[in-house]
Amino acid sequence: MLEAAIEGVLTPLRSIQEFMAAGGFVLWWIFVAAVLLWTLILERYWFFRRVLPQRRQAVKQQWMARVERRSWTARRVREALISQVDASMNVTLPVIQVLISLCPLFGLLGTVTGMIEVFDVMALKGTSDARAMAAGVSRAxxxxxxxxxxxxxxxxxxxxxRKRVKVETERLGDELAYTG
Incomplete structure (x- = not known):
């Protein structure tokens, strides 16, 4: 019974290991980038779902605690509060954008290294070894x-x-009224 459970867990792991071996060393870089990318994406989902409502409420309470909300100074304080929340919403988006751009470039690197492997096989064995060439194409x-x-x-x-940041920034600006 225990052996069947262990085998059930190991079978998908073997498939993943075979897939990674077929893709070459570049696939491991893509995997690391994907794990980092999706960790940051999940963190942003958590932020928008759990942290942002609390932060928005705290900013609204801070704004409403002000005695006057019409002066030039009050308007600058309002802009600073909105800017702080906007910055907290955008904090990891540049890193996410870089990782998004990096993944296809890693894929291109894998293509180049795989094609080099195909050309090496062709140079050594000619075009007669289709199996060795197929491994290189697969790796590409x-x-x-x-x-x-x-x-x-x-x-x-x-x-x-990005759309959510824009909407939330506009919403917070609407909620922090100038009246007072």
């Missing part, structure tokens, strides 16, 4: 596919975050 296409998939999945998230 798997990182490309992985880099594109990770990059596209991150691209959807970053666009959603």
């Amino acid at each position: 296409t798997i990182p490309t596919m992985a880099g594109m998939v990770i990059g596209l999945s991150g691209l959807l998230s970053i666009n959603r975050f």
Whole structure:
């Protein structure tokens, strides 16, 4: 019973290991970038879901605690409060954007290294060893596919975050009224 459970866990791990071996060393870089990217994306989802409402409420209470809210100074304080919340919403977005851009570039690097492997096989054995050439082509296409998939999945998230930052900044600006 225990052996069947262990085998059930090890089978997917073996498949992942075979996939990583077929993609070459560049696929490991893509994997590390993907883990970091999705950790940051999940952190941003957590921030918008759990942290931002509390932060927005604290800023509103700080604004409402002011005696006057119409002077030039009050307007600068309002802008500073909105700017602080905006900065906290944008804090990891540049890193996410860099990782999104990096994944397809890693995929391209995998393509180049895989094609070099194909050319090496052709130089050593000619075009008669189709199996060795297929391994190089596989090593060329798997990182490309992985880099594109990770990059596209991150691209959807970053666009959603940017839109959310814009909406939340405008909402906070509307909630911090000048009356007082």
